[in-house]
Amino acid sequence: MREQIMNHTLSTVQIKPASRVPEFLRKKKRWNEILIQGFLFFCGFVSILTTIGIVFELGKESLLFFANPDVSLLEFFTNTRWQPSIGEFGILPLATSTLLTTLIAMIVALPVGLSAAIFLSEYASSKARSVLKPILEILAGVPTVVYGYFALTFMTPVLRGIFGEQNVEIYNTLSAGLVMGIMILPLVSSMSEDALTAVPRSLREAAYGLGSTRLETAVQIVVPAALSGIIAAFIIAISRAIGETMIVAIAAGSGSNFTFNPFKAAETMTGYIARISGGDVGYDTPDYNSIFAIGLVLFLVTLGLNILSRRLSAKYREVYE
Amino acid sequence: MNEYTDLAGESNTNLQKRHRDSKIWRTIFYASTAAAIIILAILILSIVNQAFGLVVLKNTVEPEKISSVPLEQLSSQDLIKILKKNLTSNRYKTIDRDMPFTARSQADLVDLVIAEVVKPTVVDSYHLDVSILHRNEIMARAAEKYPNGHVEFHSWLNPEFITRSMSSTPELAGVRTAIFGSLWIILITVLVAFPTGVGAAIYLEEYAASNRINKIIQTNIDNLAGVPSIIYGILGLAIFVRGLGYFTGGGFLGSGETGGRTILSAGLTMALLILPILIINAQEAIRAVPRSLREASYGLGATKWQTIWHHVLPSALPGILTGTILAISRAIGETAPLILVGASSFINRDPSSVFSRFTALPIQIYNWTTRPQDEFRNIAAAAILVLLVLLLSLNAFAILMRNRFTRRIS
Amino acid sequence: MIDHQTQTKPPIISAEDLCIFYGNFRAVKNVDMKIVPNQITAIIGPSGCGKSTVLRSFNRMNDFIPNCHVTGKITFHGHNIYDEDVDPVQVRQKIGMVFQKPNPFPKSIFDNVAWGLKINGMKGDLSEPVEQALKQAALWDEVKDHLKKSGLSLSGGQQQRLCIARALAVKPDIILMDEPCSALDPIATLKIEDLMRELSKDYTIIIVTHNMQQAARASDYTAFFTMDSDRAGVMVEYGETSHIFTNPQDKRTEDYITGRYG
């Protein structure tokens, strides 16, 4: 029947050949719009330049480092000693202490941070939340040099008081790791809380509607639904811990040490970079080139974590309408 | 009917257990939150604890050795004579140039003699907790160890501390140069990062078609946000300090400076560092502008830029500013990149241009924690308080600004 | 208005002088309503008149809205569910709910249905009761071969039936439905309406709907709500659906039903 109408009308309406678009519809060239768009694109492109800069600089100097006949890639990843000035080029001691501090930090930050997030999003009244959240965010805003200072002047003495001076060295990875965990905690709780609050209320209502308690709803329904955001928070926390510099530079010690004992001093990758670049080493020495090689490793690791984070959170993301 | 008489579920042991679990975990969650907040309190208390406390002062020259009568009773002429006798001629001239001796009151001169000649110096210091709890022991010990010393309560955080420049003597050191250094760096950072960041955010949110290059840009920005700050330090060192040292050091202006360890390099490095954070925040703010507003504008025949400039940006501004201020707070506290870019450990002059060498508050704190004398630990704590106050006021400012703008819009 | 019916069977749930407040705002006032067991009761009325609010007060779902409070009484099998010593968790188990938008858990179809059983302490093999519930919800045939798939992968109408199955699994007495079809297409809507009819043999159903046709088609009793001049929702008329639609007693009901406003 529709066909009918159309055939009917088509034959009656004259279709003009639209050769030229009339003035009131014709396209205008708007130069300012084009220029602005160009500028804006450039702004976006700066980030690409930054990445290229990072990769290029780190890569270039790392090449110099690996071009050194004393350095072999195999040795770099397997040797357990790191003393570039005397030809010991094993990243392991730096890597293990980075691992150790990160691990300790995560043991603190992840469970406590997630618990706090659950409390804020599922239990706290909106009033309590509006007070508690900013306070936690202050904790996140404190510069890391302050945390480093806190680790050295407060946490270490406390640890030595607990475990005994003879057991805990003055510089130790435990203190640095714990304080790093404290520093990262608000990041975990804040991001996880965002993820939890983003879970639609309808899901909670569905759970309560089945006669579940608050705990069951929170842990069995809301947390799994927010998993993608929580995983992202966790991984970002890990990469923050790996990249954190000042706390370990101040409190973890300043000599590479291949150990898994958290009471001992051990220098992390970032700590090493900070110390060497703090001025004690000349350009074009193996030490100097080595900070770029370590920087490259650091960059690749955090990049990998970023990508992993996005992959995982995409995998666990649920789309609610 | 019977089963409904028990809506309270008292006979249902399973339900009771569930409620019990619920309570236990509630306590755990609550405790976690509380723990975080208690730690914050401990952190701040432990810093306050070191920024105040008793000190033992000892005079470099005992007043009795300068004059037989107490200084307060001397005439201005006598005091000036004492100064002339005890100071180097250059020092004497310098003070006179600041303000002629003859123009100073007698009380001022007494202070001057004390500061320049008697020079009481801190020989021992105690933390606040010890000062309060063990005051008597401290007094006794001080009396025994420093017979000529005297004990007084000292706030390491004081007005002079903020207005003085650096010194190798802790009680004479201040953070003025560092504050100015930080402010200059932030200025450069903001001038560079704000327009670029907002521009990039507008581009990505409003212009970018979903093609390959734009996807790469977006992914890249997300990735950069996770790159450790020390890597930016390495980048800054390699590019701004060394590669472009001729420009960032002002060499191209004929300043004669070589090397790029300047405010400009530090500011640019920080700008790159906060750029991704700023862009992501700004994107969120722009995204939060309701589509209806854009549609209203386009529906009237507005062009893209008119829509963005007149409607999207004003509405997104509070969010963008909040994000910017948060990014700035991050930049103010960053230490590692500045170490790499080459902050100075000792510098006596406030920076005067972007080509000045610099130090910054966190660098100062870091340096002081590495000095041997205990008193440097005290002023490091005082400097931390200054930094925290600065950060808190910035955040408060962000909140105020956000409220103001939100009010204006609604 | 509800005369002979109510006299013969005691109401399964009833509101007495119910007022519901959000903070100081009285959203609903002075509602008296007796729900007849094993029947479908529809609540209709213009937007904002408090239909959802009343419905949610029937299983204490409003507990989760800060500063929402209730005066008056709601008795379930003769007990006031707002009494001090009543456990709201228990109440919600007995009085299930289906929401406007299908809201399956981000779990497998099986787990969606089984979860309510698990938290209620049921152990062992749950496939029997899950199958049972899915059959009741007329979904079994469509999903039996992929119970492991996510509940979110289903179509809207299937999701809604999954939500109904989920509610049925914990064996409630009453099922509350808040505009269960408003997000569904016509065919899915009709399916749900058929299902409701089927379920009313074993359950009491209370449904809120915007759609008068739906109320007319699918319910035994209808309550018409509207807003008073103080914006508080009031119940204007309540009775057998056929009466209400053919012979409304109140001018406002008539205006609404004939589409003069709303």
Place this chain on the structure above:
Amino acid sequence: MIDHQTQTKPPIISAEDLCIFYGNFRAVKNVDMKIVPNQITAIIGPSGCGKSTVLRSFNRMNDFIPNCHVTGKITFHGHNIYDEDVDPVQVRQKIGMVFQKPNPFPKSIFDNVAWGLKINGMKGDLSEPVEQALKQAALWDEVKDHLKKSGLSLSGGQQQRLCIARALAVKPDIILMDEPCSALDPIATLKIEDLMRELSKDYTIIIVTHNMQQAARASDYTAFFTMDSDRAGVMVEYGETSHIFTNPQDKRTEDYITGRYG
């Protein structure tokens, strides 16, 4: 069905074999529709059948939805507005739009109306045209004493009329309205309907509505859309409103109008 009318007046805008896609999903297919000038045309149909999609294609508002694309033709005064060298900005100036939710700019009432003029290059004293537009939108009397107040401070109905005034100020030929009353109360709704009637003397109005009563009351022509089995929206029937409502030719139209579904 659109017979004598269309023959006498050429259509102001018309769709020819219009298909609209979101990515790969065809949301609307094969629509042919000629809009009669200076009349009110209503588009009705169940949710999701593509009413808004079609309406927004009439002034290239869909350009802003990524991966939305259009095939077929939409001619305005005989020119295909999707032609390469047509400026969509110009199109939107000629074909204004009013949205479902009132969306005044966060500016003063005056600036809301004046902004469209300003960006179109009008300079000097704008109070004359602003007053004109507000009067046309039947809002002048209510706001003339506080033109400086924020547009957001008005009530919902006033906001919607402000949006209409804003659209009128730039002197369009056609006004598209997407459920302009669905967020309003009955009294405000009636006001807008009266206004539309008034405006149709000078403008062509196309309105999308969910509310059949509204279409019946307020429009001259009605197009009924529904979803095909492939979820694509199709136009089922189009003609004079009185015909469509009293004598629908298609079973689906009839079912919809009599409330058998939707």
Place this chain on the structure above:
Amino acid sequence: SPVFAAPAAEPTKAAEPTKAAVKEVELPEVDPSKLKGDIYSAGSSTVGPLSEAIQELFVQDGYTGEIKNDIIGTGGGFERFCKTGETDIANASRGIKDEEKANCAKLNPARNPIAFRVGTDAITIVVNKKNDFLKNVTTEELGKIFTTAEKWSDVNPKWPAQPIKRFTPGTDSGTFDFFAEFVIQKPQKLAKLDDAKKLLLNAKNTQASEDDNVLVQGVEGDQYAIGYFGFAYYQQQQDRLNAISINDIAPSFETAESGKYLLSRPLFIYSDAAILKAKPQVAGFINYYLTNVDKVIDKVGYFPASDEALNASKQALLDALK
């Protein structure tokens, strides 16, 4: 003009003091308030505090220009002086090395470093306050302690069988180089300094830092720790650490002056004649430095250079300015 200070001629060890009266070299008096511009020094963490103290005096006496001092180790200081040419003055706790000089020569315009001796230091070996077995070591014991020995008992069976925790200045510090030379290389007659360094760095439980406070705190915090650094840092920390004597000689003004103390060493600042001419403020500052250093040096914690050495420095300055 004849340039003083060829590195080979540089005393790497504090010179024996000459009791014979030397003719005092008179430098023209400087008025800091008349000088303008900036002065940038960088280098040794040993000399750093001394330079800072002088800089402060200089400012108190009226200098209004900008002064900066970066503590980055002697090697780092020469890096900035000779390689990037950023600094006016390099602080050094050892003499300049040949390759560093070569770098200076490669600069454009080339720099020819001139050494100014400013004082004497005694590298001090420190142990924990609770350490009751170590009061004195021989050079040989010291060598073992910092290299091959794992436990204290490995060096001397009477000492406890506890691991040695070593805290040494960073590899780019003059202190480390000096220690390696006089404790390891010379006594063990090694051909290359690098071999000595290698021995030191290969030792277990070694924390190396440019930052002397890390060392102070490290030794203070561990009963079985040992470390070394400039005398100044020890002087500041006398109540937290114990200094031990080497070969029965304790570090002190006399033993350092006389050179009897094994680890006494000269402290320098370096500059260049062209800089001194181009930047009068730098020349003025060095003049002021040499004139006033003895007033503050003991407060900072070092020992004055011999009159002869100081005079030679003054003469070098005069020569450079000719």
